[in-house]
Amino acid sequence: MSREIFIAGYLLIAATAAGIQAAARLTGRIPTLGETVSAVNRTWMGRWTLCALWLWAGWHFFVRAQWG
C-alpha cells in the first residue's frame, strides 16, 4: 500500500510540474522550466551547481545503478 502512495505522490508532483509548464506557455506570466533553468544558469554558482548535478545524475543513474 505504501508503495502505491509514494508512486501516486511522484505522479502528482509530475502532473503539477506539467501544469505549471502548460500555464507558463499559455499565459506567459510565469517562467517555463527552460527559462527558470536559464535564469539559474546565468549566475556563476548556479551554472556550476547545475553542471555538477547533471554529472552526478549521469554517474548515479548509469554507473552506480542496480539494473542488469
Next chain:
Amino acid sequence: MNETEGPGLRRAGWTALPAAAAFAWAATSLRPFTGPALAVTLLTGVCILAIGARLPPADAGGRVLGLGAARGWLAVVLALAAWEWAAFVQLPRAENPTLSSLANEIFDSHLIRTAGFVLWMAAGLGIARR
C-alpha cells in the same frame, strides 16, 4: 524562428541523433559499478559540456524573468525533495521507493536506458549552452 539557434543547428541535432542513440546503446551496455562504465559516463559528460559551451546561446525569446517569478518551480523542487526524503528514510525500499529505486526498475529495459542516456546528454548540452 529562433534566430540564435537557426535551422542549421537544429538539423545538425537531428542528424546526430542516430549516432547519439547508437553511442548511448553501447554506453548503457556496460555493467554498472565497473571502470569502463565510469570512464565512458564521465568522458561523455566532459565532452558534452565542452561541446555545449561552444554552441551559440539559446534564444530566451526576448523574455528575461527573474528567479522570483519561479516560485512555482521552487515549490515543485521542494515537494519532490521532501517526498524523496520521506521514502528514503523508510524501509523496505520496495515498499518505499525513491526515484533512484524506481529508475533502477525502469532502466532494466536496455531500450529505456538508452533513451535515458540520450536525454541525459541532451540536458547536458542545454545546461552547458546557457
